[in-house]
Amino acid sequence: MSDAGYDHAAVERRWQEAWDDADAYRTPDDVEDPTYVLGMYPYPSGKLHMGHVRNYTITDAYARYRRMQGDDVLHPMGWDAFGLPAENAAKERDTNPRDWTFDCIETMRDQMTAMGFGYDWDREVTTCTPEYYQWNQWLFRRFHEEDLVERRDAEVNWCPHCETVLADEQVEGEAELCWRCDTPVETRELEQWFLKITEYADELLEDIDDLEGWPNSVRQMQRNWIGRQYGSEVDFEIEGHGPVTAFTTRIDTIYGATFFALAPDHPISEELAEEDEEVRHFIEHEADPDGDEPNGVETDLTATNPATGEEIPVYVADFVLSDVGTGALMAVPGHDERDHAFAEKMGEEIVPVVAPEPEDGEDPEAPDVDDAAFTEDGVLVNSGDYSGLDSETARERLTEDLESAEHATQYQLRDWGISRQRYWGTPIPVVHCDDCGPVLVPDEDLPVELPEFINTTGNPLDAAEDWKETTCPDCGGPAERETDTMDTFVDSSWYFLRYVSPGLEDAPFDLERANDWMPVDQYVGGIEHAVMHLLYSRFFTKVLADHEGLEHREPFTNLLAQGMVQLEGEKMSKSKGNVVSPQRIVEEYGADTARLFMMQAAQPERDFDWSEEGVRSTNAFLARLKEMVEEYAAPRAAEDASGEEPRANGYDGGKDAVASYVDAEIDATIAIADAEYDDLTFNKALRETQDLTRTLRQYAEYTEPHAETYERGLSAVVRLLAPVAPHLAEELYDELGNDGFVVDAPWPTAEVDRDYVEKRRRLVENTREDVRDIVEVAGIEDPERIDVVVAPEWKYDALEIAIESDADNLIGELMGHDHIRQQGDAAADYGQDLQAEREALERTLGPDEEYAALESAAWLLEREFDADVRVVYAEEVDESVLKNAEPGRPAIEIED
Template sequence: MSDAGYDHATVERRWQEAWDEADAYRTSDDVEEPTYVLGMYPYPSGKLHMGHVRNYTITDAYARYRRMTGDEVLHPMGWDAFGLPAENAAKERDTNPRDWTFDCIDTMRDQMDAMGFGYDWDREIATCTPEYYQWNQWLFSRFREEGLVERRDAEVNWCPHCETVLADEQVEGEAELCWRCDTPVEQRELEQWFLQITEYADELLEAIDDLEGWPNSVRQMQRNWIGRQYGTELEFDIDGHGSVEAFTTRVDTIHGATFFALAPDHPISEAVAEEDEDVRRFIDHEADPDGDEPNGVATGLTATNPVTGDEIPVYVADFVLSDVGTGALMAVPGHDDRDHAFAQKKDLEIVPVIAPEPDEGDEPEAPDVSEEAFTDDGVLINSGDYSGLDSETARERLTEDIDTAEEATQYQLRDWGISRQRYWGTPIPIVHCHDGCGAVSVPEEELPVELPEFINTTGNPLDAAEEWQETTCPECGGDATRETDTMDTFVDSSWYFLRYVSPDLEDAPFDRERTNDWMPVDQYVGGIEHAVMHLLYSRFFTKVLADHEELEHREPFTNLLAQGMVQLEGEKMSKSKGNVVSPQRIVEEYGADTARLFMMQAAQPERDFDWSEEGVRSTNAYLTRLKEMVEEYVAEEPDGDDDAVASYVAAEIDATIALASEEYDDLTFNRALREAQDLTRTLRQYADYTAPHAETYERGLSAVVRLLAPVTPHLAEELWDELGNDDLVVDAPWPTADIDADHVTKRRRLVENTREDIRDIVDVAGIEDPQAIDVVVAPDWKYDALEIAIESDAPNLIGELMQESHIREQGDAAADYGQDLQAEREALSMTLGPDEEYDALEAAAWLIEREFEAPVTVVRAADADESALKNAEPGRPAIEIED
């Protein structure tokens, strides 16, 4: 062991060779129903960046975890190998895109191996090979046979720098820039090939509700892209910040707007956060657009309702998305479910302004919106001059009457233009007959139509490939010219996950029977930037194949995780900013396991996080200490007693296994890893406090090693081997523990609160050398009172408590405690029972003794004096310290 840490290079090389020799990651074709774990395959640019490393560490960790739990796991990798960047690079270097692409693939594959990613490389695909792209062509022809392909003149987005057509989704921002090169996009009229995705618009939209394993933000983005929403854009004045534009489909409800909401990354939100710590904390740490409940924070600002003139409070809310609508909205809790839930949470006014249509001759009756919103159209009430109008008429009238309002249409789905005027892509399998047959599909037996040799020229090199273009018409045998457009590369990625199932199949794009057994992908991981294009197109392809190629699944991905970015000092890493951290340097200096562990423990996978060299060094130091602990245990063979301390440690081992396993299931790796690191700390404290019980201590080390194995596979193999195991840890069973997670959480909270209370007393009282510490458990009646307070909805809690004779007998003590419970009623939660609290504190007493170097006595209520019992409460025992 050196000062710089353990010899990670030797360790990683040894175990990578062992995995190769054991063929550890191969998935047999005979598996009946594997767990399919997949990261979005990369474009082979030549070097992995930190975004790649994070994405693929997530999938690798989850695949390894599922493998250790006993699943057969399919975890393949391939290359999104076509595309304009390779063509441009080839032109600049006077080479050809194929050689450039495969050189990049070789480099990136080596880097992936160095990171320890456990892929089944037997299933590797590259979309630029004829063996793959012939099936793009076959699928195009099948879509055409089913009436899902059309060629027509269209106004298209044209990038003059890339000299190619762009899909609507590839034009970014209000400035309408090319997503690849930031060149302003022009409009041109060209004849283009389209896939008619609009034929599936209804199903694509309606099926989103069934994608329960997808982030809410991604599902909402797809809804908004597919659906045509007619509504109104209008301005609200926010004090000190000018006018803010909001979009609403229900301007008829504007009289019921009781608050205004901004996205967390709205410019006004960011401006307020500069001055307001609560807003900054919410934006940075609490906002969760994928949470089960809407959440937000008050800004102190008000917005002026342009119709009523009312001032309504402005909130930053995580259910408002900057890339949906305008990132700002008027909130009408009486008539919107989400707004209603938020208003109830924040105790905001809920005003009904739409009533159900009354019977003829009757007055409209206000709906009861106290418990839920009334979301239907109806008749306006409480709306001034507009009262009595039906919703549709009111929307038209209000849009006309409000000075800043105008009709607006949100996102709509258009047919997918796949024509690209470039060389490095799949040739569209069409010939244009000179004798009147028109555009004719190339017969299946003549596929693939392979690309000719690359010609380094301006514009589309295929236009210069005259010999390649010349052919004959499949229908009449006359002269014909090949189509020179190639396909959008999103065609490649719309079905690649199916090809992994049978990558070498020669007579079909995928083995239908096996694909029906293995699909859909159980866990898919990739960037949020693919929420519309790739994911929507993949869903479209899957539905078409289900209708016409006997695929039994209509959705490709059961669960989706959209991982956050790796940043440096708050900014996305990019070459142009000069803030790129090289994964290769980190691997060489600290090792792949250090890079993987730091990245996975830094934040939840969905969140952005800042790269920190200090954090990397700290992570490496932790792994080094863990290795030392295992080596010391093996060398010293401790023979401590199986006593109360060992019992506490054993319970912590079980607790860690139970909680970490739940976190791995939920892909909250940072929490799982925190559990493993906390257990490591407990084991180290145990060994420092006394000679550990060998069986307990080894079980703890074994648990830590296996809990870390999905994220730090190389060192885990090394330590697993040092602990005397004959098998590979990648094949080892996941540790198990039969324990109630809720009980564990309560026990841990009790112990930590008690230690914190002791620290506070020692600090405030200035006690430098405690002589003895008594920890007094609360009397039974207080636990009963707490349970009643939690379960009761009676307005007079104290009165209800006093109905219980054993509580009433406590007199003033019961009244005082009842008042405390009444004051904190909304925040109360159940604790352990008195006997369980006593046992938990007794087992953890050694930790307190170790920290304060004083004997600790845990006292039951029956053995304590009255003065101590007065301060003892469930979950917060009384503390008495002898100075």
Template sequence: MSDSGYDHATVERRWQEAWDDANVYRTPDDVQDPTYVLGMYPYPSGKLHMGHVRNYTITDAYARYRRMRGDDVLHPMGWDAFGLPAENAAKERDTNPRDWTFDCIDTMRGQMESMGFGYDWDREITTCTPEYYRWNQWLFTRFHEEGLVERRDAEVNWCPHCETVLADEQVEGEAELCWRCDTPVETRELEQWFLRITEYADELLEAIDDLEGWPNSVRQMQRNWIGRQHGTELDFEIEGHEDVRAFTTRVDTLFGATFFALAPDHPISQELAEEDEEVRHFVEHEADPEGDEPNGVATDLSATNPATDEEIPVYVADFVLSDVGTGALMAVPGHDERDHAFATKMGEDIVPVVAPEPENWDGETVPDAPDVQEAAYTDDGVLVNSGTYSGLDSETARERLTADIESAEHATQYQLRDWGISRQRYWGTPIPVVHCEECGPVMVPEEDLPVELPEFINTTGNPLDAAEEWKETTCPDCSGSARRETDTMDTFVDSSWYFLRYVSPDLGDAPFDLERANDWMPVDQYVGGIEHAVMHLLYSRFFTKVLSDHEGLEHREPFTNLLAQGMVQLEGEKMSKSKGNVVSPQRIVEEYGADTARLFMMQAAQPERDFDWSEEGVRSTYAFLTRLRGMVEDYVADAPAGADDAVASYVASEIDATLAIATEKYDDLTFNRALRETQDLVRTLRQYADYAEPHAETYERGLSAVVRLLAPVAPHLAEDLYDQLEGDGFAVEADWPTATVDRDHVQKRRKLVENTREDVRQIIDVAGIDDPQEIDVVVAPDWKYDALEIAIQSDADNLIGELMQESHIREQGDAAASYGQDLQIEREALSTTLDPDEEHATLESAAWLIEREFDAPVSVVRAEDADDSVLSNAEPGRPAIEIEE
């Protein structure tokens, strides 16, 4: 080892080979204490990026930690290997998606191995293999048998460049561009296969409250996506047309409906577009549901308000969506901000029909109507200008109007729509259906699965359409001529159950071993990007519930705890190739080692937060590991023979403190706090060695604790140092170090020492003492500790009176009264401290830190040995300080 660093490449290669030879990460099938730790598997794009490294370092560190705590840990890895990018890359390179994908997998697997990630590679899955996607097809068939698959015409987002359907979340921005190629997205109507996720909408929504281990932001995003609303459906008459049904959550505002609005693709809108040029132009060229302002066009139609029998104008408006509600709505500009903006733009009436409930309202009088010309009043309140319903509160009015209007009935609407899984592309799971002129769509029998992809044909459009020989087949029902379905499945299908395949990746007669899945599931800790907060996680929850209902899975939720890790940024911006600000993980591994990269990222911020990559921070981390290695090598070469004195006692207590706090932080995945504690302990050990010859047993225990605390994050060097310290077996399999004190005791002791050191600094600074000759630290008398304990436990109004009931406190006279007044003032903020003997012992063991800092002898004085003038300032947890110049 040189002063500038250690041979990290040799160290990391040595231990990776040793772990591999010993098969230390293999997970047995039958386990007693299972813990399932999983990072969202990656799309094999070719190389790892820093986001990958951070995600998988988090899961690896936690898996290693749980393994050292004695758990049987399942920590697998696989590949989200289907998808359009591979197909596009193959077309560009005149190769095929399979070869491209597996080349990328080989590269990324090698990078993962160089990072030292502790995966059970025997459980590796790759979704583009027939061995995996066979079970996508099997599940599709089972869903179909249970009535959860439907084929129907639907308007879809179509990317003309990628020549495929896009999900709503894959259409980005106001310009509605494809998420992959930035091409403007079109709307087409195609026959599509749907999974009926809406059948589970209520359970998916209501079970969110039970996902206590998920971030609140993710849970709210799922609630919003499902978008359940309770309200009323009612009919509006439009002359010359059938009655149009509208949905509203605010039927109490019905008397204020001054116009009616239809979605651009509502059947009446489409009919009008054929006859009215203005409507046609708006529908085809101007309607923009994602626009900043509501827009629309007037029609010659009018609708009848069922409450007032008044005719109100009908508009075609782009803020009305056909797949939300009924595609038609009553517009109440006085009480809806969007309707208000549109009415103002179009010059329509704005009528107030709900007023804020007055203070001390008697429930009978009708309040004055609010002024809504400038802004809508959107809260519930009391009805005004509403005929016989005026004076009712909003909730009562909603019930009465729904009961009184003949066409009205209570209804529940959802934003969630069935999941369209059809994709017009090659590189995905073939949908196991054949189309027969006699029989219609027919499921491929289970014994004929998998329906494998044919050889790739580099052509425009869907290559499966060009695979004529593959397409032509026979009908399983009538044996007549048929053609295969040429759509493939959305790749979200692959990821909706992949976590179950890991428990039995080689199983040949079922998608997963049910008994093992029931043992391992749900995943204890799941880690991935916030961008998957809705679709992947929602679809995984859907699949899990279906499998619970129909396949015997005992669990209805897939993931107990979810961590959405933050981004790795450079100078405040997300790393991306287009911005030219990508830092290569491979370069960092080559220059500084995998341990340095892992440790830097884990100590830089809490896992959920974004952080800036810093080359200086990387170098500092490498220097820390180098120093730690030097400390262990020095100890091994020449074990010290210092005394087991007060200083050693302090160091021993700091070891326990570090273990107590770091363990707690590892438990809740606050790795940066655990690592900060570990680095502070290293600093204490170095200070100890600089101050005096260390006590060998204490010093070695400290080094051993540090090595094991670092083992989950910097496993290679930790393994090397553990070996030098002659630990048994591998560090990765070592017992987690335990403390002999609890967290509360640690906090009290640390607070006492730090407050005392800070008081000494402040006195020296304020008094302008340049060269202190002696420092006395005086512990408070016993009676003050008793008074503090009484004050904490007492709920008496007269605290001083209660204190004076104790004779040994009352005997202190004015001093007791003065201290009692202080306790009375600070009563709400009081907290327990160490007892007098513990406080004295703690301060004596820490005195060397003060001596070292100020180069002056320190005496810790008991109350009975102190001067009264100094003692009067001493309080529990806050000793008095006297400094002699």
């Protein structure tokens, strides 16, 4: 034993070496359908942080639990190894991204081993190796063959600090900051490569409903990001420019369109800016799509409202976005809050054309929209022949009747721009030929490998002249390689498939094995990936299902988005100086302590505060448990050492009521912990396990334990802790005389109904609490005897009748039963109580079950109050005591 309680370093080192020697976590290729447990692989930044530790402890604990349940488990790890941070770090240190990345990987792999994570390291993937990224290039070719790749000029998000393009999903917050460096993002016009994720927009959206194992919040975030809207497109004629199409979800309000608005980058706006100084000044200096108020400038143009024939003014407005709808909109200030605010600012007319539904027989009355827009559906007014129609019917009629109108569907989702102007990523397998244009590199010439890193400003691939110069695969003439690399989210969109066959040389993954092993059964990662990574992974999986024979259209069956680890209510970050080092915690307290504290502190989905006091308490618990096992196992250890018969050492008590209580608690703990582990609510399972440990300790202090019961309890505790505290669990499992690893041991089982368990526990705890209250209120300092009186059987019958009954007169129904009516006033009084609490009534144990439960738990009261405790049936006491006894709440009589 060390000063901290036990030598955690020696224990952890011993079992890590034993696991490694035995290849304990390897998943053979010939298993049929393993349980696939996966944590989102990390970017190798150099050191694990507490978020990593929590994420990977969750997956490791669940993988160990499933393994002990008898499953073959696939639990791999790899590295999201490409990315701009490594490139920037290499530039700052005058090294190269490859060396930097692999140094970081080595450090983090060692830390993961120190944490005891049970990975099949034979399946490790590293995305920056040619053996991996050649398949990114191969997939790019396959997508291109299926017309899912496009190269075009586009206005893109540009980070001036990172000097690269960002996807929409990588621009964060209302301030539109780069997700990597928090620099304000600009827009630029560049020629880019796109993957046509919009081709799958409908399926991506509709299949969200089938992701029942995903958090609702994540599913809603994906729905919102795809942003499908049903509506209509309709043309407004603009003088000198012809028809301009607007998209609207509320064509029923078209009679109230009093002005027309164009996005600042709409072609007509840009044309006007060349001639109109006010328009140019607004576009270049005033337009702010993220501003608090809508802003715009009136033009000299007018548009013709196709419903009314009236000419309405045309504005260039910053609240109109070119990538939402058509970049042009009909503005209806009477029925849209944003349009209303703009109309007030510009002095435009506000006309109500939809009224609230009137009462039966009354005419609709136009709402007052001077101060606020009426935004609900209703009945049309001031709308010509369409007045009197409800909004839904009017939308259909107007779309049919207006010559240019037609039904349309719009999406917020845009195609995925994957071009990045940086070195440390997958080279896009394209060469540019003056005669042939962009030409794909043939499969046989893959991978296109990265050249040596050149430390320069901008994109280092542009400076790699020898690498850029090549020949065209089509005509053989001179050509240049594409110098953009792929967005690293391409790497992570299919990495989970590579784990099934990481060494395969002629395909990205073994299709037959992927069809057997996929989808991932349990995926764990941060909520920050709810849109980008998860959406792209779903897209890739669907494309591979359509064109490469994958039999699954969704990659992840169950998803857990784990919460953050905080310090004093704030997210840990280097900039705030509030980072707790996992390495320090492991060195000072041990990996098991860190793992157990994290898992017991909160449900995995919730944020929680790191607490040094909590860590110390957790460490003390593990030390006490080790001491309990050592004390029990000492006779066996002595026998092994000397060959003599073991001493009883106090563990030879009889199988009495106390042992029965402990047996019941062991069963209850196993049943509840099993269910909670299955639901990944580890904190509840661990609380149960710690409570059982406390009960076993109290049992040993109270009496001579029954050896079989006590050892069964210790064995259950050790195995229930094994997924979270695996090193110490291995040590204690061994000390209890077991062969093999606890990771391969069978999960403890108990044939007990959880509902029964909870009723029994509630009965015992309520009874103990009632005794405490009576002792305190009555001022009894030294009770000599405590009688616990089980209610008479007729009250249990009355309770059951009350629960089942739907009669208005419950007392009358109760009195219809002879054996209850015969109780006279007692039955009437109890019936009134049941009537008053009718909505809250719950079933309890039966009288014999209550008696047995209280009898076995009597020792807890004896231990707490140092008094004789009797559990008695109703017929053994007089009426004055009995009147207080109810099902689930026995009467208490105390003598001092």
